[in-house]
Amino acid sequence: MKKYLLWAITWGLIGIVLLMPPAVVVVEALKNGLGPALETLKDPDGIAAIWLTLEVSLVSISVNTIFGVLAAWLLTKYRFPGRSALLVLVELPLSISPVVSGLVWLLLFGAQGWWGPSLEAAGIHIAFAVPGIMLATLFVTLPYVVRTLVPLMEQQGCDAEEAAMLAGANFWQILWHVTLPGARVALFSGILLTTARAMGEFGAVSVVSGHIPGLTETMPLHIESLYNGYQTVAAFTMATLLAAMAMSAVLLRSAPEWIARRRGAQA
Amino acid sequence: MSVTVQKLVRTAPGSDRQLLKSVSLDVPTGHFVALVGPSGAGKTTLLRAIAGLDVCDSGTLLLDGQKVETMQDRARKIGFVFQNYALFPHMTVARNISFGLDVQPRGSRLSRQDRAARVQELLDLMQLPDMGAAYPARLSGGQRQRVALARALASGPGVLLLDEPFGALDPIVRRTIRSWLRSLHDRLGLTTILVTHDQEEALEVADRIVVMQQGLIVQDAAPDILDQSPETAFVMEFMGEAITFRGTLNNGQFVPDEGGVLPFPVAAHLESGPIDAMIRPFEIGIVSAGNAEKMLSPVSVVSHGARNGYRHYLARLTDRTISVSAPDWGNDSINFAEAGVLDISRARLFKNGLRVV
Numbered sequence: 001m002k003k004y005l006l007w008a009i010t011w012g013l014i015g016i017v018l019l020m021p022p023a024v025v026v027v028e029a030l031k032n033g034l035g036p037a038l039e040t041l042k043d044p045d046g047i048a049a050i051w052l053t054l055e056v057s058l059v060s061i062s063v064n065t066i067f068g069v070l071a072a073w074l075l076t077k078y079r080f081p082g083r084s085a086l087l088v089l090v091e092l093p094l095s096i097s098p099v100v101s102g103l104v105w106l107l108l109f110g111a112q113g114w115w116g117p118s119l120e121a122a123g124i125h126i127a128f129a130v131p132g133i134m135l136a137t138l139f140v141t142l143p144y145v146v147r148t149l150v151p152l153m154e155q156q157g158c159d160a161e162e163a164a165m166l167a168g169a170n171f172w173q174i175l176w177h178v179t180l181p182g183a184r185v186a187l188f189s190g191i192l193l194t195t196a197r198a199m200g201e202f203g204a205v206s207v208v209s210g211h212i213p214g215l216t217e218t219m220p221l222h223i224e225s226l227y228n229g230y231q232t233v234a235a236f237t238m239a240t241l242l243a244a245m246a247m248s249a250v251l252l253r254s255a256p257e258w259i260a261r262r263r264g265a266q267a
Numbered sequence: 268m269s270v271t272v273q274k275l276v277r278t279a280p281g282s283d284r285q286l287l288k289s290v291s292l293d294v295p296t297g298h299f300v301a302l303v304g305p306s307g308a309g310k311t312t313l314l315r316a317i318a319g320l321d322v323c324d325s326g327t328l329l330l331d332g333q334k335v336e337t338m339q340d341r342a343r344k345i346g347f348v349f350q351n352y353a354l355f356p357h358m359t360v361a362r363n364i365s366f367g368l369d370v371q372p373r374g375s376r377l378s379r380q381d382r383a384a385r386v387q388e389l390l391d392l393m394q395l396p397d398m399g400a401a402y403p404a405r406l407s408g409g410q411r412q413r414v415a416l417a418r419a420l421a422s423g424p425g426v427l428l429l430d431e432p433f434g435a436l437d438p439i440v441r442r443t444i445r446s447w448l449r450s451l452h453d454r455l456g457l458t459t460i461l462v463t464h465d466q467e468e469a470l471e472v473a474d475r476i477v478v479m480q481q482g483l484i485v486q487d488a489a490p491d492i493l494d495q496s497p498e499t500a501f502v503m504e505f506m507g508e509a510i511t512f513r514g515t516l517n518n519g520q521f522v523p524d525e526g527g528v529l530p531f532p533v534a535a536h537l538e539s540g541p542i543d544a545m546i547r548p549f550e551i552g553i554v555s556a557g558n559a560e561k562m563l564s565p566v567s568v569v570s571h572g573a574r575n576g577y578r579h580y581l582a583r584l585t586d587r588t589i590s591v592s593a594p595d596w597g598n599d600s601i602n603f604a605e606a607g608v609l610d611i612s613r614a615r616l617f618k619n620g621l622r623v624v
Contacts, residue, residue, distance in 0.1 A: 079281075159349055159351060159353035160354075160355055162320055162349070162353065163347070163349060163353040163354075163355075163418070164355075164366065164370075165338055165342075166318060166319075166320070166338075166341075166342055166346075166347045166419075167342055167366050167367030167370060167418065167421075167422070168338070168339045168343065168367050168371065169366070169367075169370040170339070170370070173370045177355075177366070177370070178355055181355075181357045181358075182355070182356065182357060184357075
């Protein structure tokens with residue numbers, strides 16, 4: 001009896017808090033039918049927003065994967081002064097409000113910022129331009145790959161790496177053939193979390209982007225503009241697309257576990 | 268391939284505690300040496316230093332009289348087996364073994380067929396001919412051990428380093444793999460250095476035993492010499508059960524402090540003064556308390572079962588009970604149920620922990 005009650009409460013909560021909002025978004029988007037909803041996606045500003053989001057996500061994924069692997073390697077395979085400080089610093093973006101992380105970039109690169117005017121004079125635009133959006137997104141997504149890799153690599157220790165070294169492998173061969181395959185599930189998971197976060201980031205990007213439609217609006221920003229302009233169907237259609245993109249990343253994340261379980265069941 | 272270690276010093280990272288205090292060791296080609304000692308003695312540290320896994324503060328390492336410069340160079344000459352095997356879990360057994368061959372630079376790498384042949388050769392040698400396609404997770408402890416050994420031997424090294432290789436195995440597998448390892452060593456003409464905390468294991472498998480204590484080598488000798496004449500009280504205790512009798516040396520006579528123990532003459536000319544006599548349980552004799560020894564307050568002796576070809580007894584001295592054993596064969600005339608006095612004339616004498624006789 002208690003079991004069913006618990007089951008009902010859990011699913012009730014999940015239904016209201018997790019499943020209802022996306023459902024409502026989809027329902028709102030399809031209010032006038034599928035045709036008008038798809039029609040709104042043909043708007044050039046909307047298409048620009050989708051492209052920009054994909055670009056930003058791609059850059060975040062590549063930079064974070066490379067940085068994350070190297071940082072996790074450094075943090076787990078070596079002992080050096082300042083290591084624990086670095087471990088805490090990596091998590092900083094998780095604890096800082098995204099708006100603050102956006103403001104930092106404005107303070108540095110804005111028209112009144114520290115380096116803004118001189119860079120501006122040199123013809124380099126960062127604030128209210130795509131580079132600013134990239135920087136803000138990178139900052140916000142920085143912890144994910146590192147934080148998923150570190151606990152696993154910590155637990156694995158250095159034995160396999162040392163064995164590889166004694167077999168005559170060089171640094172890259174060890175990284176590529178021993179460390180990464182050993183940590184691939186965690187790495188994949190970190191990359192997909194990064195993807196979902198990069199696509200959905202609003203706060204930090206909102207501060208640095210300047211909301212220039214067609215130029216510096218990512219999908220979340222464009223959704224806000226549309227919604228504020230009473231273009232409900234367009235806003236919710238874009239929101240459905242964004243939610244679908246981010247959710248597929250999260251679903252993919254559980255794929256390795258699922259495949260492993262299937263394989264385990266067969267064996 | 269000979270291994271020469273000269274005055275190796277290693278300090279623990281982040282402190283000034285010395286893990287190795289100027290250790291020198293010379294292992295000629297073909298020798299099988301066991302490094303033994305309690306945990307923290309520096310045996311694994313020394314082994315890792317020879318393998319080049321840890322950087323040392325000073326000292327030199329020579330292989331066949333020559334310095335080794337790069338890790339790649341070292342990899343061809345040294346095979347290392349880790350305590351927990353450190354197999355690559357995502358690779359098959361065959362890939363694990365051929366890893367060291369696969370990562371060679373293109374110029375010096377064997378062809379694919381040659382590498383596969385070499386792997387099969389090693390699998391046969393390890394008595395695992397059909398295990399190439401399995402993953403390490405499927406193997407038993409003893410099989411993993413042999414895969415780790417095959418991986419270490421893949422590049423045909425002259426030196427084999429083993430860090431507590433039998434630690435995780437059950438006693439029966441341990442015994443078989445131990446003698447098998449020894450025969451492998453002889454067959455391949457290897458120079459082997461094995462780290463173990465089990466002196467029995469060392470005595471059985473090695474030609475030479477190096478006893479370490481607190482970052483120093485305290486004795487380096489053949490097993491029988493180590494057993495017969497330990498140089499320090501520590502080595503005496505480490506190599507097997509030992510009982511200490513405190514006493515005084517008086518005009519060439521050892522006089523024990525405790526009652527119930529016979530004094531005995533000491534041949535060598537030594538200064539009189541306090542001294543310790545150490546003896547193994549099976550070297551103690553029990554003499555019936557005759558008329559002359561009545562005054563020595565005889566000790567009572569009770570039987571304590573028989574194991575491994577020995578009968579064991581407990582002898583009650585004034586303040587403690589010690590164990591005494593005697594071979595289970597031979598005709599013993601002494602009735603152990605009675606009281607007697609202990610004959611410890613086969614004891615070795617130590618002064619301040621160092622052997623004097």
